[in-house]
Amino acid sequence: MAAAALLPSAALAQGSQQDLLGLLQALDLASRPSANVTMQGIGSGTVAPGGTLFGSISGSDKREDTGSNHVDGSLSFGAGFGDAATGIGMQASLNVTSVEDRDFGDSGFLSLKFGHRLGDPDLNLHAAIGFDNVATWGDASDNSVETTVALTKFGYLGGSWGKPYMVTLGVGSHARDDDPGLIAGFGLGLTEHFGASISYSGDYANIGLGVKVPGVKGVSLALTCNDVFDEEDSRRTTLSLSFALRNAFGG
Secondary structure, eight states: OHHHHHHHHHHHHHHHHHHHHHHHHHHHHHHSOOOOOOOOSSOOSOOOOTTOEEEEEEEESSOTTTOOSSOEEEEEEEEEEEOTTTSOEEEEEEEEOOOSGGGTTSSEEEEEEEEEEESOGGGOEEEEEEEEEEEEEGGGGGOOOEEEEEEEEEEETTSTTSOEEEEEEEEEEEEETTEEEEEEEEEEEOSSSEEEEEEEOSSSEEEEEEEEOTTSTTEEEEEEEESTTOTTSOOEEEEEEEEEETTSSOO
């Protein structure tokens, strides 16, 4: 009788221990700095949160279109609108492809992207459709509209105590030169400041390293080797400096 009377207490103690473990895990996740999950070389299934201003400047040691060894630079500025968690989020960006002194700003295009979070928040699955060359000017005037559809999943390797990751799978209307093709990528957050990724952009593979600049909120650096195996005879290194300013305006 005494032993039977102890059983409920033992079960209750076990349940309490499990609850305590769950609480400790939640507290640990809340107190740990989030690792820097990054993806270079392809687009993702996410859009910038509403009210966010963002921009980047990048330079490559080889021009993709001509293969020349002259440094190729570009600028991009944009903003996020709406809420992809509860409805449709949108981001718009202006991309300047001519950054030399003699013709700065003479060529570029407008991009639009629409996204939505799919399913339960715990699933952390996102979908987006993006359009490049919606409006063009200068040397980009002959470019046709390019469409990309992508799904991105976020999670943790080995459960909530593991490293955060992102996986992207999609299709681009011009991913293989002017033909449709698949895109895919995997990014892993290594530390609070460092992340790495590998991707396939339709014709070739890319590897990248992303770095959050310590002490400067919202600023990051990315180093990417495009066409890493030189499949298209266009291997090049790209360095980008980006910023994102959350809640800059009512999104």
